[in-house]
Amino acid sequence: MMITVKRILLAEDSDRDAELTLEALAQYNVINEIARVRDGSETLDYLYRRGQFVSRPVGNPAVVLLDLKMPKMDGLEVLRQMKSDPQLRLIPVVVMSSSREEQDHLMSYELGANAYVVKPVKFNEFVNAVKQIGAFWALINEPPPEPHVG
Amino acid sequence: MNQHENKITGLTQGAIRRGWQASVLLLAGLITTALVALHTKSEVDVAAKREFDFVCNEIKTKILDRLSAHEQILRSGAAFYEDDDGVSREEWRRFTERQKVEQHLPGIQGIGFALLIPPQNLAQHVQEIRAQGFPDYHVWPDGKRESYSSVIYLEPFTNRNLRAFGYDMFSEPVRRAAMERARDQDAAALSEKIVLVQETEKNVQAGTLMYVPVYRFGMPHDTIVQRRNAILGWVYSPYRMNDLMHGILGGWDLTDQKQIRLEVFDGEMVSADTLLYDSQPGETQRMGTLKSVGVHGDSVSGNRQTGGLPHESRLTSQSKVVSNGRPWTLRFTRTGSLSAMTDYGKVWLVVFGGTSVSLLISGLFFVLNTRTKALQMARELSTKLAQSEQSYRNQFASNSAVMLLVDPTDGTILEVNAAAVSFYGYSRERLLTMRISDINTKPLAEALQIVTSTLSEQGHRFQFQHRLANGALRDVEVSISYIQFGGRSVFHSIVFDVTDRKLMLEAIQESEIRHRSIFTVMAEGVVLQAADGTITDCNLYAEKLLGLTRDEIKGLTSVDPRWRAVHPDGSPFPGEDHPAMVSLRTGRACHDVLLGIQLPDESRRWLNINSEPMVRKGETQPYAVVSSFSDITERMQSEVALRESEMQFRSLFETMTEGVAIHELVRDPEEHAVDYRILDVNPAYERQTGITAAQAKGQLASQIYGTTPAPYLDVYEQATRTRVGCSFETYFLQLQRHFEISVCIPKPGFFATVFMDITQRKQSEAALRESESRLRLSVQAANIGLWDWDLVTNTVYYSPQWKSQIGYRDDEIANRLDEWQCRTHPDDLEPKLQKIRACIENPQGQYDIEFRLRHKDGSYRWINALADVLRDADGKPVRMLGCHLDITERKKADEALRQSEAKLRTALASMTDAVFISDVQGQFIDFNDAFATFHRFKTREQCAKRLAEYPDILDVFMPSGELAPLEQWAVPRALRGETVTNAEYILRRKDTNETWVGSYSFAPIRDKNGTIVGSVVVGRDITERKQAEDSIRELNRTLERRVQERTAELRAANEELESFSYSVSHDLRAPLRHVHGYVEMLAMEADGHLSEKGRHYLKTIAEASEEMGVLIDNLLAFSRMGRTEMREASVDLDVLVRETLRDMDPTTSNRNIVWKIPPLPAAQGDSAMLKQVLANLLGNAVKYTGPRNPAEIEIGCEGEENGRAIFFVRDNGVGFDPQYTHKLFGVFQRLHRADEFEGTGIGLANVRRIIARHGGRTWAEGAEGKGATFYFTLKVTSTLAQTQRNESQL
Incomplete structure (x- = not known):
């Protein structure tokens, strides 16, 4: 069965985590287009199609997998800007963090995160978590209608 | 007269015919006669008028006098009433009786008193009068009025006057007007014409009332306002006018021969309505045709009313009198016949005589000419003359005045008229035989000489005395003139009886003389003073009383300072208040004023003074005042003495x-x-x-x-x-x-x-008898020992009680002196003997001693002995009687008290607190040594002993720094009843300025009645304590700052820690994940290429990283637990246990565990944390019972510690080595290898941390292989019993 795959934006500064994530998604056979950005500003550049992403195809990602602890601009700041922009605020955001700290957890939801996932230490658990996220947001969930551009 | 003239005219006509000369003569004679007659008549008329006026004046004066007399009576009544300020009916009756008005002033209806009654007093007033014996009394007419008056007294209280009782005259406008006038002017006032209430149906007379006001005693009444305030009532008299006037006129109006009619009208209008009195009510008057010609003023004026009157000689006179403010118009009318009143006889004599002479002369003349005619004429003439004479005689005879014709030469009485006959009491015939000297008391020659020497043509009046037939002597005024009678010139005498008048004059003169002599000799000083107060006259006695001669007194005034007048109480008596001056000022009499004066010889004389103002009629201001005074010095002295004596006896009587x-x-x-x-x-x-x-x-x-x-x-x-x-x-x-x-x-x-x-x-006599026997009994009962020592025989008697006091029977001690001596305590014996000797020698000595007497049992009893020495008539002591009281107990008590006092004193002395006791005056009765120290005195002796001295020694301040006044000091406050502990004062010695802080406790000392008798004050020097307190306060203040600093530091550290934890959780976990992830991926990648050993390595790497992950998670949770805020509530532990067990299901489901879980009480705490505790402890129990089958785990609650319940979790697991118990609850401390029991060593550390945060304690008991018990304490919100009860109710 051919699944219609939507683009996933992965905001993750750690190459290892990114690799593990991609590995997990790959294991689930999510044939997809996964864009990866390495910090907060890159994330926004991608979303606004500017800088190095000026020429990327039009269209918002189906979901943003957002790491909180990133250089330059952290995930919470990205989240704040996204949710305050009408163009971006409907994009589902899944916060993925190593932190169980309440302040991150609470703040993320207050800023409008759609989900909050603590990255499990055990690899198989990590793989399961990513797989399920990918399956849900990229396959099952119906993203909001694409706003007209122009 | 016309008639005669006509006759004469007739004669003259005849004469003309006979000879004009005779006619001329006759005519001349007749004319002369007519002229003389006319002149005479006019003179007579004037005299008649004068007489009329005289009578009118007399009557008028009488009326005024009488009304004035009535006024005086009423005034005296008012004074009587006023001075006594109310009099009884009986007093009023006596007063009016004394006036004897019916005798002196007939015509008065009565003298009454009308009381003014305020409406609010009316009912009470009626009650009072009724209570006097007049049950039917009421004030009438009835009806509501703004004020009432009532005739309460009217004497004589009989007949007509009874009708007026209770009559409210104030209700009737006419009366009221007069009452108000009297009240406002303080004067007598006559009312307008009224009909008295006393009138019956018959013989109704016009009436009037006279009022004199009575003011309340002592109230001023100088102004109208004051008078209206002070008015009490009126003394008044009702008058029936006819009765009054009869009284005034003395019956004059009732005689038949009244020739003057008197009418009295009220006011100035002459009309039937205003007619008060008519002396001849029968005669219809020309009322209305007469205009009132009232003349103002007090004079009488006669008016000859001629206009329109046919009777030209009729006389009327009208005059106004004003009495007591009420004008009356008097009208007099002469009504009698002319001749009766007027002396027209004289005229007739002239006419008759003159005519006769004329005729005689002309007749003679005629005779000389015509003899025959003359004879005829003479005859005619004599006839005429006879006729004329007859006519004159008729006039003469019928005249009511006494008339005589007397021969001037020898005094023979030639003719008398009927009036003379009636006057003298002799018959006419007898009189005609008499000479004038038979009735005149003067000798004939002298009488004739008197008359002839002074008598002129005009006639003259003479004063004589005539003797009547009955021998009575009458003073007469004789009007004598010459007339021709029988051809001769004779005396025509008209005799007026003036005896009464003369008597009256004499009486007046006599009275004057008498009064003058009384004035002179009376034993009362009398002084006359002019209107300005100057003394114009005084009598002998006044000279004597005043100690000055008449000449010295004259010219002085009452205000002269030389009198140095004083009141009876010794206060100065100003001259202006002298009764004479008061009378002059007020126009009122003053009575019985007591005044003391200083005589020139410096002695004091007491005078009782009465003064009476003298007021001229119609005036209000006195023109003089007469004062009489009597010497009452002796009376005053004797009165004082009598009063004192009376008072002494009275007070003796009373007391x-x-x-x-x-x-x-x-x-x-x-x-x-x-x-x-x-x-x-x-x-x-x-x-x-x-x-x-x-x-x-x-x-x-x-x-x-x-x-x-x-x-x-x-x-x-x-x-x-x-x-x-x-x-x-x-x-x-x-x-x-x-x-x-x-x-x-x-x-x-x-x-x-x-x-x-x-x-x-x-x-008490009876009681005494009783008490004697009682005494006897009580002496026995009270255990009083008696002894009786006969000093003469030197024998002694001891009563049985005396002996039993010291334990002996009566027969065990002989009645010998040495029996007590040998038993007396050796120390007491000598003083006792001395005392006895002193007592025997000195009669005043008292024997009252205390000593010890040896008891039969060897102890000493304290005895109080009292004794008395009996002496014979010479004072020699013969006997000594005494009694013994056993006072051992009292002595013991005294001793105890003394000891207790000594203890107290020692305690006080040893106290460091100043203790002082004061009496109510602030005198310090007692204080301890600390008192001196406290107040910075060097020694106890230097201390001031009185509170009052301390303000000079100390300044005392309130804690606020304010200077405390003495009354705020401790002692005064305690004396006011305050009980206070630890009141702080700051004290400063004035001399050294040393300052200290005292803490005072004080209270009043009260006697058994609760009365404050002193104060006790305890003062403590707390200066050092205060300083310590101050430094503590200072420390506290800095402590707070340091706490704040420390807190800030801690907060910073905490924040660092948090940031550290954050890093740990995030940064440590990421590499672990990576290790784990890549190991997994390596395992998958190289699955087939790796040796068994290689796979083992990979597996170990994976396991180690996993363990590290758990370790980090637990460490973070433990850290979070320390920082998480607690949410305290009542926690149901049963529920928590059930939840925990459910959560543990995965690990317990395959185990054989015997749970012992009883109901637990609810605990106070954070539910999530407590659940963590249970989870850790139960988890441990499950874990460490792993080797047991079955495992036994018990949860329970038993006992308490520090108000907290002790909970425990007990298992039969592997236990632990007790020597490491202290490590059990440490972080990362484990007593078992991980390969035995997995774990991080965080669990119990967490338990301890949570329980500690709840204020509880954790500990453990156990032994290796013998299981373990973990305890923790928690506050419970309900006891187990309560919980159970609540459950059973559910």
């Missing part, structure tokens, strides 16, 4: 403790004493008998005491009869008291009893 009653013996007609009447009693009588004076006075003894005959009547009768006093003791059954009664006889028929209530004495 003496013996009851006194004064009685009058009552006898029956046979002179047997049958009773006696109580006349007076004193207060002691009232007290002793319980009968008040009001009840007793005037009562018969038999009634008062209720016995017949009256008590002790026979005794009193005998005493009264023999006039010998007596006294006796008696038990008065009626009062149930014993009395000693003394009787004395002050005067025959009376007796006084002085009685003393001796009930108490009698009772």
Whole structure:
């Protein structure tokens, strides 16, 4: 069965985590287009199609997998800007963090995160978590209608 | 007269015919006669007018005088009423009787008093009058009015006057007008015409009322306002006008021969309506045709009313009199016949005589000419003359005035008229034989000489005395003139009886003389003063009383300072207040003013002064004042003495403790004493008998005491009869008291009893007898030992009690002196003997000593001995009597008290607190040594002993720094009743400025009645403590700052820690994940290429990283636990246990575990944390019982510690080595290898941390292989019992 795959934006500064994530998604056979950005500003550049992403195809990602602890601009700041922009605020955001700290957890939801996932230490658990996220947001969930551009 | 002239004219016509000369003569004679006659008549008319006016004036004066007299009576009535400020009916009656008005002033209807009654007093007033014996009394007419008056007295209180009783004259406008006028002007006022209420149907007369105001005693009434305030009522008289006028005119108006009619009109209008009185009511008057010609002023004026009157000689006179503010118009009308009143006889004599002469002359002349005619004429003439003479005679005879014709040469009486006959009492015939000297008291020659020498043509009046037939002498005024009679010139005498007038004049003169002589000689000083107060005259006695001669007195005034006048109380008596000056000012009399003056010889003389202003009629201001005064110096002195004596006796009577009653013996007609009447009693009588004076006075003894005959009547009768006093003791059954009664006889028929209530004495006598026997008994009962030492025989007696006091029977001690000496304590013996000797030698000595006497058991008893020495007539001591009291117990108590006091004193002395006790005056009765120290005195002796001295020694301040006034110091506050502990004061010595802080506790000391008798104050020097407190306060202040600093530091550290934890959780976990992830991926990648060993390595790497992940998670949770805020609530532990067990299901489901879980109480705490505790402890229990089958795990709650319940979790697991118990609850501390029991070593650390945060404690008991018990304590919100109860209710 051919699944219609939507683009996933992965905001993750750690190459290892990114690799593990991609590995997990790959294991689930999510044939997809996964864009990866390495910090907060890159994330926004991608979303606004500017800088190095000026020429990327039009269209918002189906979901943003957002790491909180990133250089330059952290995930919470990205989240704040996204949710305050009408163009971006409907994009589902899944916060993925190593932190169980309440302040991150609470703040993320207050800023409008759609989900909050603590990255499990055990690899198989990590793989399961990513797989399920990918399956849900990229396959099952119906993203909001694409706003007209122009 | 015309008639005569006509006749003469007829004659003249005849004469002309006979000879004009005779006619001319006759004519001339007749003309002369006519002229003379006319002149005479006019003179007579003038005289008649004068006479009329005189009578009118007399009447008018009489009326005014009488009204004035009435006014005086009313004024005296007012003064009588006013001075006494109210008089009784009886006093009023006596007063009016004394006036004898019916005798002196007939015509008065009565003298009454009308009381003004405010409406609010009306009911009470009626009650009062009714109570006087007039049950039907009421004020009438009825109806509501703004004020009432009532005729309450009207004397004589009989007949017509009874009708006026209670009549409110104020309700009737006419009367009211006069009453108000009297009130406002302080003057007598006559009312307008009224009809008196006294009038019956018959003989109704016009009336009037005269009022004089009565003001309240002592109230000023100088102005109208004051008068209206002060008015009390009016003294008044009602007058029936006819009766009044009859009285005034003295019957003049009733005589038949009244020739003057008097009409009195009220006011100035002459009309029937205003007519008050008419002396001839029968005669219809020309009312209305007469205009009132009232003349103002007080004079009488005569008016000849000629206009329109046919009778030209009729006289009327109208005049106004004003009496008591009311004008009356008097009209006099002459009504009698002309001749009766007027002396026209004279005219007729002239006419007659003149005509006769003329005729004679002309007749002679005629005769000379015509003899025959003359004869005829003479005949005619004599006829005419006879006719004329007859006519004159008729006039003469019928004249009411006494007339005589007397021969001037020899005094023969030639003719008399009827009036003369009636006057002299002789018959006409007899008179005609008499000479004038037979009736005139003067000798004939002298009488004739008097008359002839002075008599002129005009006639003259003479004063003579005539003797009547009955011998009475009358003073007469004789008007004598010459007339021709019988051809001769004779005396025509008209005799007026002036005896009465003369008598009156004489009486007046005599009275004047008498008064002058009385004035001169009377034993009362009299002084006359002019309007300005200057003394114009005084009598002899005044000279004597004033100590000055008449010449010295004259010209002085009452205000002259030389009198140095004083009131009886010694205060100065200003001259302006002298009664004479008061009378001059007020126009009122002053009576009985007491005044003391200083005589030139410096002695004091007391005068009683009366003054009477003298006011001229119609004036209000006195023109003079007469004062009379009598010397009452002696009377004053004797009065004072008498009063004092009376007061002494009265006060003796009032205050003496013996009851006194004064009685009058009552006898029956046979002179047997049958009773006696109580006349007076004193207060002691009232007290002793319980009968008040009001009840007793005037009562018969038999009634008062209720016995017949009256008590002790026979005794009193005998005493009264023999006039010998007596006294006796008696038990008065009626009062149930014993009395000693003394009787004395002050005067025959009376007796006084002085009685003393001796009930108490009698009772005490009886009581004494009783008490004697009682005493005897009590001496025994009170264990009093008696001894009796006969000094003469030197023997002694000891009573049985004396012996038993020291433990001996009566027969064990002999009655010998040495018995007590040998038992007396050796130390006490010598003082005792000395005392006895002193007592025997000195009669005043008192024997009252305490000593010890040896008891039979060998102990000493304390004895208080009292004794008395009896002496014979020479004062020689003969006996000594004494008693012994055992006071051992008292001595013990005294000793105890002394010891206790000593203890207290020692305690006080040893106290570091100043203790001082003051009396209510602030005198320090006692204080300890600390007192001196406290107040910075060097020694106790230097201390001031009185509070009042301390303000000079100390300044005392309130804690606020304010200076405390003395009354805020501790002692005054305690004396005011305050009880205070630890009141702080700051004290400063004035001399050294040393300052310290005292803490005072103080309280009042009260006696058993609660009265404050002193104060106790404790003062403590707390200066050092205060300083310590200050430094602590300072430390506290800095401590807070340091805490704040420390807190800030901690907060910073905490924040660092948090940031650290954050890093740990995030940064440590990421590499672990990576290790794990890549190991997994490596394993998958190289699955087939790796050796068994290689796979083992990979597996170990993976496991190690996993463990590290758990470790980090637990560490973070533990850290979070320390930082998480607690949410305390009541936590149901049963529920928590169930939840925890459920959560543990995965690990327990395959185990054989025996759970012992009883119901647990609810605990106070954070539910999530407590769940963590349970999870950790139960988890441990499950874990460490792993090797057991079955495992036994028990949860429970038993006992408590520090208010917290002790919970435990017990298992039968592997236990632990007790020596490592202290490591059990440490972080990362484990007592087992991980390969035995997995774990991080965080769990129990967490338990301890949570329980510690709840304020509880954790500990553990156990042994290796013997299981373990973990304890923790928690606050419970309900006991288990409560929980169970609640559950059972569910």
